Amino acid sequence: MTKSAATATAEHSATPTAYINAHLIDPESGRDEPGGIVVRDGRIEDIGEHLRRNAPSGLDVVDCGGNILCPGLIDAQVFTGEPGSEHRETLKTASKAAAAGGVTSIIVMPDTDPVIDQVSLVDFIQRRARDNAIVRVYTMAATTRDLGGEEMTEIGLLQRAGAIAFSNGKSSIANTRVMRNILNYAKDHDALIVHHTEDPYLSKTGTMNSGEVAARLGLSGVSRIAETIVLERDVRLVEMTGGRYHAATITCKESLDVIRQAKDNNLPVTCGVSINHLTLNENDIGSYRTFFKVRPPLRSEEDRAAMVRAIDDGDIDIIVSSHDPQDTDDKRRPFAEAADGAIGLETLLSCALRLHYTDGVALTTVLKALTINPARLFGLEAGRLAVGAPADLIVFDAGEPWVVNKALLHARSKNTPFDEAKLQGRVKRTVVAGVPVYRYPDDARS
Amino acid sequence: MPKTNKTSQNRFPHRHLLTCETLTAHEAVALLDLADKAAENNRKADKKRELLRGRTLINLFFEASTRTQASFELAAKRLGADVLNMNVSTSSVQKGETLLDTAVTLNAMRPDIIVVRHHAAGAVELLSQKVDCSVINAGDGAHQHPTQALLDALTIRRAKGRIEGLLVAICGDVMHSRVARSNIDLLNALGARVRVIAPSTLMPPTPERFGVEPFTNMWDGLEGVDVVMMLRLQRERMQGAYVPSSREYFHFFGLDNDKLSKAKPDALIMHPGPMNRGVEIASTVADHSRSVIREQVEMGVAVRMAVLEALSTHLPS
Numbered sequence: 001m002t003k004s005a006a007t008a009t010a011e012h013s014a015t016p017t018a019y020i021n022a023h024l025i026d027p028e029s030g031r032d033e034p035g036g037i038v039v040r041d042g043r044i045e046d047i048g049e050h051l052r053r054n055a056p057s058g059l060d061v062v063d064c065g066g067n068i069l070c071p072g073l074i075d076a077q078v079f080t081g082e083p084g085s086e087h088r089e090t091l092k093t094a095s096k097a098a099a100a101g102g103v104t105s106i107i108v109m110p111d112t113d114p115v116i117d118q119v120s121l122v123d124f125i126q127r128r129a130r131d132n133a134i135v136r137v138y139t140m141a142a143t144t145r146d147l148g149g150e151e152m153t154e155i156g157l158l159q160r161a162g163a164i165a166f167s168n169g170k171s172s173i174a175n176t177r178v179m180r181n182i183l184n185y186a187k188d189h190d191a192l193i194v195h196h197t198e199d200p201y202l203s204k205t206g207t208m209n210s211g212e213v214a215a216r217l218g219l220s221g222v223s224r225i226a227e228t229i230v231l232e233r234d235v236r237l238v239e240m241t242g243g244r245y246h247a248a249t250i251t252c253k254e255s256l257d258v259i260r261q262a263k264d265n266n267l268p269v270t271c272g273v274s275i276n277h278l279t280l281n282e283n284d285i286g287s288y289r290t291f292f293k294v295r296p297p298l299r300s301e302e303d304r305a306a307m308v309r310a311i312d313d314g315d316i317d318i319i320v321s322s323h324d325p326q327d328t329d330d331k332r333r334p335f336a337e338a339a340d341g342a343i344g345l346e347t348l349l350s351c352a353l354r355l356h357y358t359d360g361v362a363l364t365t366v367l368k369a370l371t372i373n374p375a376r377l378f379g380l381e382a383g384r385l386a387v388g389a390p391a392d393l394i395v396f397d398a399g400e401p402w403v404v405n406k407a408l409l410h411a412r413s414k415n416t417p418f419d420e421a422k423l424q425g426r427v428k429r430t431v432v433a434g435v436p437v438y439r440y441p442d443d444a445r446s
Numbered sequence: 447m448p449k450t451n452k453t454s455q456n457r458f459p460h461r462h463l464l465t466c467e468t469l470t471a472h473e474a475v476a477l478l479d480l481a482d483k484a485a486e487n488n489r490k491a492d493k494k495r496e497l498l499r500g501r502t503l504i505n506l507f508f509e510a511s512t513r514t515q516a517s518f519e520l521a522a523k524r525l526g527a528d529v530l531n532m533n534v535s536t537s538s539v540q541k542g543e544t545l546l547d548t549a550v551t552l553n554a555m556r557p558d559i560i561v562v563r564h565h566a567a568g569a570v571e572l573l574s575q576k577v578d579c580s581v582i583n584a585g586d587g588a589h590q591h592p593t594q595a596l597l598d599a600l601t602i603r604r605a606k607g608r609i610e611g612l613l614v615a616i617c618g619d620v621m622h623s624r625v626a627r628s629n630i631d632l633l634n635a636l637g638a639r640v641r642v643i644a645p646s647t648l649m650p651p652t653p654e655r656f657g658v659e660p661f662t663n664m665w666d667g668l669e670g671v672d673v674v675m676m677l678r679l680q681r682e683r684m685q686g687a688y689v690p691s692s693r694e695y696f697h698f699f700g701l702d703n704d705k706l707s708k709a710k711p712d713a714l715i716m717h718p719g720p721m722n723r724g725v726e727i728a729s730t731v732a733d734h735s736r737s738v739i740r741e742q743v744e745m746g747v748a749v750r751m752a753v754l755e756a757l758s759t760h761l762p763s
Contacts, residue, residue: 144686145686150686151685151686151687151690152686152687152689152690153686153690154690154691154693154694155690155694156690156694156697156698157690157693157694157697178687181647181687181688184646184647185645185646185647185688185689185690187646187662188645188646188662188663188698241646
């Protein structure tokens with residue numbers, strides 16, 4: 001089923017445009033060659049090597065300068081503050097950060113105030129996004145009322161209103177019976193249940209990964225089994241019910257065993273990982289650096305390396321930014337009291353390229369987890385360079401180095417763990433439905 | 447299937463009526479034939495008969511009921527029996543007496559028939575083992591409600607002229623429904639083809655093993671059916687535990703004209719009552735010309751008279 005997205009620009013049609021002199025990468029088809037594409041009426045009309053140097057006449061021409069042209073990224077876990085905490089982030093500011101980061105579709109999480117647990121609120125998000133956002137915005141609705149973990153939401157009606165999938169946001173559903181019923185019920189609607197796998201009783205008082213670093217810092221830990229227990233339980237429930245299940249962000253190498261086994265058994269189980277857990281580890285917390293405090297917590301280097309290998313092997317399906325804007329005031333507190341969360345939309349691509357440059361993962365493999373895989377998982381038309389597909393594209397210089405300056409980021413909150421990080425790979429142009437929504441350096445902040 | 451006078455005059459082989467599981471087509475048809483006659487009798491001005499004169503029937507309802515209890519009471523009285531309605535809310539059960547002690551106590555009063563409804567599956571059978579009289583199950587938990595299935599079968603047979611070969615869809619909270627279980631058993635025995643339609647959360651595990659075809663989509667499940675049998679959805683089950691809300695339930699599983707249009711044009715609409723209008727059935731459908739919901743109530747009395755008559759052959763003389 002094809003889902004509709006709300007975006008302020010997607011409805012406008014732009015002049016037909018040819019993107020020439022590009023290095024085309026399409027993770028779906030495996031295309032990795034010089035060439036170009038033609039975009040008309042918001043969709044890809046032509047693609048290939050024959051468009052490398054020459055565009056058909058009568059088109060606007062964009063010379064990509066030999067840079068990579070690939071599908072725009074799809075970020076399946078974005079928290080905003082709209083509605084309820086607009087001072088942190090709105091759909092508009094999140095979409096600007098997304099565009100600057102090469103992300104053309106964002107899936108926003110239901111953890112807002114009020115929680116997105118009703119048809120009218122799904123409608124609210126879609127309308128606000130249509131009027132204000134410059135990238136496509138999809139809504140993840142709550143699985144339980146008020147994210148309380150007890151009463152199932154109107155999964156069927158929410159889906160008809162446009163909810164793309166269902167999640168209990170940042171909290172796990174502790175009640176096994178409720179989770180079973182949700183998976184069972186969701187199956188009838190072929191709805192995807194996305195779940196944060198962290199046992200609330202085991203993780204409640206923890207502030208960082210349980211282990212030596214936490215012990216030395218005198219911080220209470222979140223044990224790894226808090227994640228695997230919930231994941232193992234959920235897989236059993238999937239086995240029983242047949243409901244489609246996606247573990248939102250796994251972090252421990254033991255979780256990979258669970259996922260692999262579920263996939264070997266052909267269960268409808270997939271998983272994601274946040275960019276933070278692919279590029280950072282618990283040692284980055286150093287002396288109580290709260291910008292590295294996230295949920296689930298950063299794990300050991302061994303775990304991080306295992307996550308990267310799992311991207312390489314395809315055991316982890318998708319990479320998300322887990323973009324989570326927080327006030328500076330909420331971060332500048334003693335570690336245990338500081339808010340969880342890190343922004344990540346704008347640095348998503350560049351950080352993901354670290355997997356390529358530092359960890360040796362093929363570029364196409366990295367991009368797969370950011371484009372076609374989430375597209376397939378959530379039933380989106382985008383995420384591919386194919387004739388007829390939506391012209392959601394990015395052009396980026398994979399080699400260009402830059403240093404993150406949080407003051408120049410588009411996100412309204414500045415809680416990035418990558419401030420002053422040296423990254424490689426810069427987005428030059430972001431196109432949504434054929435319309436350029438970000439051009440570097442014209443639209444960059446200075 | 448055989449339907450002769452000879453079979454209906456055969457002695458009913460069961461002392462109790464506890465379940466439809468063990469009822470043969472033969473026995474069921476005999477009961478329906480008797481009920482047909484009772485229905486005629488019930489339309490006369492003088493409905494009183496002498497068959498159970500001097501006999502005592504006790505209605506022992508551990509769960510509140512209006513129509514079933516009244517239906518049994520009327521049936522027994524029309525056959526001439528004395529009826530005692532035990533009001534459990536003020537009885538010794540509330541003082542902590544166990545089910546078996548209640549049975550022994552009532553048995554000592556020498557009733558001839560006890561009609562029992564209990565919230566626990568298997569409770570009625572347990573009670574039947576401790577008494578000397580006949581016991582009729584008027585509903586035990588989510589297990590069985592045999593007279594409901596019989597009255598449904600009678601209603602269908604009178605409206606359609608037959609049961610064999612009909613396609614019947616039982617829709618709604620199948621998992622918690624004794625009406626569904628009884629009807630599945632009886633309709634299968636009588637040669638109907640049975641579908642059950644429910645969200646997966648209200649579908650019992652392994653429905654195929656019951657000899658039914660399961661559907662989780664009403665539009666698909668109602669395609670071409672001769673009879674649409676709706677089930678009641680209890681209020682506490684529609685608040686997020688099994689289904690998210692009555693609104694969503696009605697949207698996907700409530701019988702409205704749109705979904706009904708998938709059934710055969712002459713499909714019967716049935717409901718065991720009491721109805722939640724706007725939850726499992728739209729008001730317009732409940733009052734539809736093809737709705738036989740009121741006939742079901744009428745046939746309820748007739749079927750219970752037939753059951754009492756059949757069991758009377760086992761009463762001590």
